[in-house]
Amino acid sequence: MARQGGLGRGLASLLPDSAEPHPVGHLLAPEQPGAGAVTEVSDLGSTIVGELTTDQSGLAIIYHALDALVAEHGLADAAVVIEEPGVGRQVFRAGRKPLDDPGGEALLDAPAGLYTDPPLRAGSVDASLVTSLCAVALRMEMLRYDSWHDGLTGLFDRRSFDRLLEMSVARSVRYQWPFTLVLIDLDNLKEINDSEGHPGGDAAIRALAGRFLHVLRFGDNAARIGGDEFALILPSTDPGDVPPLLERIGAAEVGDRPCPPFSYGIAQCPTEAQTMHELMALADQRLYDAKAARPGGR
Numbered sequence: 001m002a003r004q005g006g007l008g009r010g011l012a013s014l015l016p017d018s019a020e021p022h023p024v025g026h027l028l029a030p031e032q033p034g035a036g037a038v039t040e041v042s043d044l045g046s047t048i049v050g051e052l053t054t055d056q057s058g059l060a061i062i063y064h065a066l067d068a069l070v071a072e073h074g075l076a077d078a079a080v081v082i083e084e085p086g087v088g089r090q091v092f093r094a095g096r097k098p099l100d101d102p103g104g105e106a107l108l109d110a111p112a113g114l115y116t117d118p119p120l121r122a123g124s125v126d127a128s129l130v131t132s133l134c135a136v137a138l139r140m141e142m143l144r145y146d147s148w149h150d151g152l153t154g155l156f157d158r159r160s161f162d163r164l165l166e167m168s169v170a171r172s173v174r175y176q177w178p179f180t181l182v183l184i185d186l187d188n189l190k191e192i193n194d195s196e197g198h199p200g201g202d203a204a205i206r207a208l209a210g211r212f213l214h215v216l217r218f219g220d221n222a223a224r225i226g227g228d229e230f231a232l233i234l235p236s237t238d239p240g241d242v243p244p245l246l247e248r249i250g251a252a253e254v255g256d257r258p259c260p261p262f263s264y265g266i267a268q269c270p271t272e273a274q275t276m277h278e279l280m281a282l283a284d285q286r287l288y289d290a291k292a293a294r295p296g297g298r
C-alpha cells in the first residue's frame with residue numbers, strides 16, 4: 001500500500017511503499033552483525049501456544065501477546081493485522097489502543113503481518129509465527145462465539161441459555177437477587193412460512209431477534225431456544241415492567257420488516273420458583289394460557 005501522508009510517525013512510518021513487496025520481514029530492522037541467538041522468539045510462541053490450550057478467549061490471547069512483546073522489548077507500540085478467508089480483516093493493537101489515531105489509521109490498509117514501533121532487530125521475533133498463532137487464536141474465538149450463539153439470529157442458543165439460566169437461578173436463590181424469565185413464542189410463523197416460504201419465516205424470526213438486541217439493556221440475555229421460541233433473562237426486573245418492555249420491543253424500528261406478533265409468559269425467581277424446572281414450567285404454562293387467550297387460540 002502507499003504510505004499515507006500526514007499520519008505522523010509511529011506505526012505509520014513502518015508501512016511499505018506501494019512499490020515494495022510485503023514480506024513479513026519489512027517490519028524488522030536489518031540483521032545486526034554478530035548478533036547472538038535470541039530465545040524470545042520461541043518463548044513468545046510457546047506462551048501463545050500454551051494459552052491456546054486454556055479457556056482464555058482468543059481476543060485476550062492476542063492482546064496478551066502484543067502486550068508481552070511491548071513489555072519485553074520496550075516498544076512504544078505493536079500491532080498485528082490478520083486477513084484470512086472466513087475471518088476477514090482484523091487489526092489489533094497492544095493495550096487495546098483504538099485505530100482512530102494517526103498510527104492506527106495507517107493500519108486499516110496495511111498488509112497482514114506484525115508491526116512494531118520501533119522496528120525490532122531481525123531475528124529477535126518470528127513475526128510470521130506470531131501472526132499465524134494470533135490468527136489461530138482469532139479463529140478459536142470465532143468458534144467459541146459460534147458454539148454459544150444461534151446462527152440465524154445471533155442470540156444465545158438453547159445450550160447457552162440453559163447454562164445462563166442455571167447460573168442465574170443459583171445466584172438468585174443464594175443471594176436473593178431477583179430476575180424475571182420471559183418465554184416468547186411467535187404467533188403465526190406457520191402462516192408466514194405457508195405464504196412467504198421458509199425465507200420469509202427466517203426473516204420474521206430475525207426481525208424479532210434484532211429488536212431484542214436493539215432494545216434490551218446490557219446484562220439482559222436473549223436466546224432462541226427453539227424454532228419460533230425465545231427466552232429472556234432479565235435481572236432486577238419486576239414482572240410488571242415486562243409488558244411495557246415488550247411493547248417497546250414490538251414498536252422498535254429495526255430493519256425493513258415489521259415486528260411479528262408474539263405471545264409471552266413470565267415467571268420470577270426466587271419469589272415464584274427456585275429451580276430451573278419450576279421456573280420454566282411456570283413461564284411455559286403462562287405462555288400457553290396467553291396463546292390460548294388470543295383470537296384464534298393456539
